[in-house]
Amino acid sequence: MARWSFKEALRLVFLVIVVLQINFLSTEVVAQETAKISTSWRNNNHSVANVTRALLYPYYTFNDSSGPFMQIILLKEIRPRVGYACGFVSNGTDDSFVFSIGIVHYRTDFVGVHYWSDLDVVWFANRNKPIRENGTLQFLPDGNLILKDADGTLVWSTSTSNKGVVGMKVMETGNLVLHDGNNQTVWQSFDHPTDTLLPGQKLVDGQTLVARLSETSWNEGNYYLLVNHQGLFAFYKSNSPQMYFNFFIRGERESIETSYVKAVNGTLALYISSAEPNEPDAVFSKPSSMKYIRYDYDGHFRVYNEENRPVDLLADFLSECDYPTVCGSLALCSGGQCSCPSGFERSDNQNNSGCVEINPTKCDGPRSHGLLHLTDVYYFNYVDSDAAVLKATDIESCRWLCLRNCSCKAVLFQHFFSNFSRGNCFLPSPVLSLISDGKQRNDFESSAFIKISNDMSNTSGSSASSKRKGIIAGLTAGIFCLSVVILGICIVRRKKQSTEEDVETYWEQLSGMPVRFSFQELQDATGNFSKLLGEGGFGSVFEGVLKNEEKIAVKQPNSLGQGKKEFLAEVQTIGSIHHINLVRLIGFCVENHHRLLVYEFMNNGSLDKWIFSKDSVQPTLDWLIRRNIIHDIAKGLAYLHEECRQKIVHLDIKPQNILLDENLCAKVSDFGLSKSIDKDQNQIVTTLRGTPGYLAPEWLSSFITEKADVYSFGVVVMEIICLRKNFDMSESEDRVHLLDLFRRKDEEDRLIDIIESNDEDTRLNISDMIRTMKLALWCLRSDFTQRPSMSAAVKVMEGTLDPEINLEHQTLDFNPLAAIRRKSEFETTVSVPPSVLSGPR
Structure with missing residues (x-):
């Protein structure tokens, strides 16, 4: 063994x-x-x-x-x-x-x-x-x-x-x-479909397929696909969803059954408002058999068969370059091949492949950067007819729209062959793949303008010969400059001394000016500007404490190009107005290149943090407090419009510019964009200024009155009532635009539907909330002559006047401009030439 x-x-x-x-x-x-x-x-x-x-x-x-x-x-x-x-x-x-x-x-x-x-x-x-x-x-x-x-x-x-x-x-x-x-x-x-449809499974109206984040991650990604009563649509998720595929079904439908697509027999059958056993409205068919249909992480809608050989159902409609991320951000796609524009290189970031600038642009105004013009370059989002920021505009206005916007990376101008001077302007965010296939599409053509640093234009394409010429030219210029530098210094010093004397004389002659601080005093009060309260297009605001222990807010405005005289004139205007519902200007500083404004400190910050916060830590304001805030804003604006020596039009009313004190009393702030109008003057002509979403329709003509503030006030009132932004992508599709929803519910006489909360505070005050909504309706008339004065709005809030509601609904127009209706790329205050807004509504 x-x-x-x-x-x-x-x-x-x-x-x-x-x-x-x-x-x-x-x-x-x-x-x-x-x-x-x-x-x-x-x-x-x-x-x-x-x-x-x-x-x-x-x-x-x-x-x-x-x-x-x-x-x-x-x-x-x-x-x-x-x-x-x-x-x-x-x-x-x-x-x-x-x-x-x-x-x-x-x-x-x-x-x-x-x-x-x-x-x-x-x-x-x-x-x-x-x-x-x-x-x-x-x-x-x-x-x-x-x-x-x-x-x-x-x-x-x-x-x-x-x-x-x-x-x-x-x-x-x-x-x-x-x-x-x-x-x-x-x-x-x-x-409850996720990213896949099995044989016999339906995707019905109200459901979405959301693709995976990547080939190795099952998390929800950026692509989603949906069906509704109009057809089948595919989007790339971003600030404003970018549509890259649509299949419309046109014509009247007799049935009111839910629309859906169904995976069956290797096909995807599309039923729009029609019920089985009726024939489908469209069939997307490729293979004869299938295991499943998957909406993949790259935006392709593929059928997988037993041999695991995927076939794209949308191949008859989309080329490889029509998919938003085929080449990554700011990359050019041609015949399925990717390349970078001049001045760009491929990104090393595998999670965000695309092209990046060799010399990054700086936000120092239009002079710090330029636009690289690429002809015959298209963007997939043209399938979305509402995607244009500006319609019926000209190419120069489109270019300037990007040059003046720090967040703009590229802008595209699409025009029809029948009209080369007018077209549509697209500012995609983020900028995804661009299509450079050298062929004309349908009946229009397109150009792209990609932002590049001015340094790039000085370095790209240089040859050895041009460098030598540059050196010689530089030496020659240096010798010439050296010969006049002494004379120049003398002239500059004398001119500067004269200017300082003129400004000091000008300041001393002004009456009613607030306290003038030295820069050192404000530097000490703010701890060398160490505690930032907020920043944006208006500038930066810092917390400070004066020697008498009074808390202050020191604002450093963004006022490039503004001289001392202009700044002091603005200070005099703001310093001469005094009202309990306006933030008080305590003083200012003008010293060398420093321009600073000193305001009273508001303990509870800006209104937007209270009405837009979804953090459970931040308490929700009850209706009485919100009603008082609306009343306070109305009183502050009424003072500006009717009780000052000159009408003062604020031009940037929004929750971020409404500050709350320790008692939650509201005060209007930030007069950096305001304009004064003489009492006998009916209107002012000014370039576009303000914040998209709060702009009145008359900005199309650039003839502005104080009623522009009334319109903005109406938008703010709706936001305060509904405790949400007027544009909110987290809402369902039919509730994204608050003012659109407001208009529909008003036409249906169902304003109560807008108020989602059903707590005791809401139930007890619902009639007053509806009455305040009707005030907002009055303020939001597209015809500014039909809007109330702010003193009338005050009376409505005090209960001595009823809001005007006997106006026809068709006079409402909440969407006069695509830039106002859609989520703009401008997250801060903007100022754009009037030509940007030229053209019909």
Whole structure:
């Protein structure tokens, strides 16, 4: 009898242990098809699989592929060795897991152990909130299916408590179903699509497919696709969603059934307001068979068949260059090949591939940068007819719109061949791939202007010869400059001394001026400007304390090109107005190049932090306080318009410019853009100034009266009532634009629908809130002559005057300009030439 060595005996023991582990594991892998309530599963058996793999490799593996790993909970076989499974899935790159549904392929080894080799994940429950090892899935006695992380945090739920649910099963369609005692579906995964449609599954109106973030990340990405009563649409998610595909269905529909697309027989059938068994309105067809249709991370909508050969359903409509991120930001795509414009190079950031500037531009005004003009360059967003910032404008106005905007990286001008002088102006944000394919598209052509540093134009394309010429020219200029430098210094010194004397004389002659501080005094008071309260297009504001312990706010305005006389004249205007609802100007500083304004300190900051905050830490203002704030703003504006020696038009009324004191009393601030009008003067002519979203329609003509402030006041009133911004992408599609919603509800006589809160404070004050909305309606008339004066608005708030409501609805026009209606690229105050706004409404 042969004797076993110690090594062979140890190997036999290990083999027995491993077989026992695999058999235990197989009961988990080849799982049951159904589950009953009061069952739970813990996400921990993947560790057993790793032990098995380590002990038997390379003879056995739990997963033949290097792709995602699943701990199977339920499995429905649809054909031999292929099935739909649900369970805990990991992509294998970290210790995070998602409860998912997938298509699995599995085999049986020589000892009868089942293991799978391929997994296609087709649905996610918690892809944005993955759990860790030892998280649990619990099928509670009340019928609710919940997912918890290892620390007990609730991550996901079907919200099916007390709905009669008794069981859960995976259907042969891949649908995960919770059913009641009569086997009727209570909840199903088909009603909650993520990025994939299985055969027979619908995507209905109100649902979206959201692509994955990347090939290796299951988190929601930037692409989404939806269907509605007009057709099928695909977008890239950004500040303002950028549409890159649309398929419109035109004509009247008799049925009022929900619109949807359905994956069936290797096709995608589109039903728009028509119900089965009617014929679909359109069919997107490619392969003859399919496993699923996936909306992929790169924006492609692909059918995957059994051979895993994906085919793009949109290939007949879009070329490779029509996809927003095919080449990355600011890159040029031609025939599927990517390149960078002159002065740019490929980015090293793999997560944000594209082109970056070799010499980054600086926001020092239009002189610090220029625009690189590229002809025959297009942008995919032209499929969106509402995407133009300015319509019917000229090319120079379009260029200046980008030059004057620090955040603008590129602007595109599209014009029709029949009219080369007029066209549409596009300021995409962010700027995605550009199309440079050398062919004309439909009946229009397009040019792109890409912002580059002026330094670039001085360095790019230089030859050795031009450098030598530059050196010679520089030496010659230097000799000439040296010969006159002494004379120049003398002239400058004498002129400066004369100017300083003139300014000092001018200042001394002015009456009613506030306190004049030295720069050193304000530097000491602010701790060398160390505590920043806020900053933006208006400049920067710092907190400080004077020697008498009075707290102050020191503003350093952005007033490039403004001389001392002009600044002092502005100070005199602001310093001469005194009202409880206007922020008081305490003093100023004019010293060398320093221009500073000293205001009273407002303890509770700006209004926007109170009405736009979604942080539970920030308390919500009750209606009485909000009503008082509206009243305070109206009184402050009425004083400016009617009680000063000259009318003062503020021109930038918005929540950021309304400050609150320790008692939450509101005061109007920031008069940097204000204009004075003589009492006998009806209007002023000025360039566009203010903040998009608060601009009155008459800015199209640039003939402005104090009624422009009344319009802005109306927008602010609506924001205060609804506690949200007038443009909010976090809202549902039909509620993104508050003023559009306001208009629709007013026409339906359903203003009450706008107020979402149903707390006791709202219920007790609903009639007063509706009355205040009607005041806002009055202020938002597109015809400025129909708007009330601010003194009339004060009377409405005091209850001595009723708001005017007997005006026809068709006079309302909340969208006279695309730049006002859409989310503008200007996040700060802007000033643009009048030519930018030329053209019809």
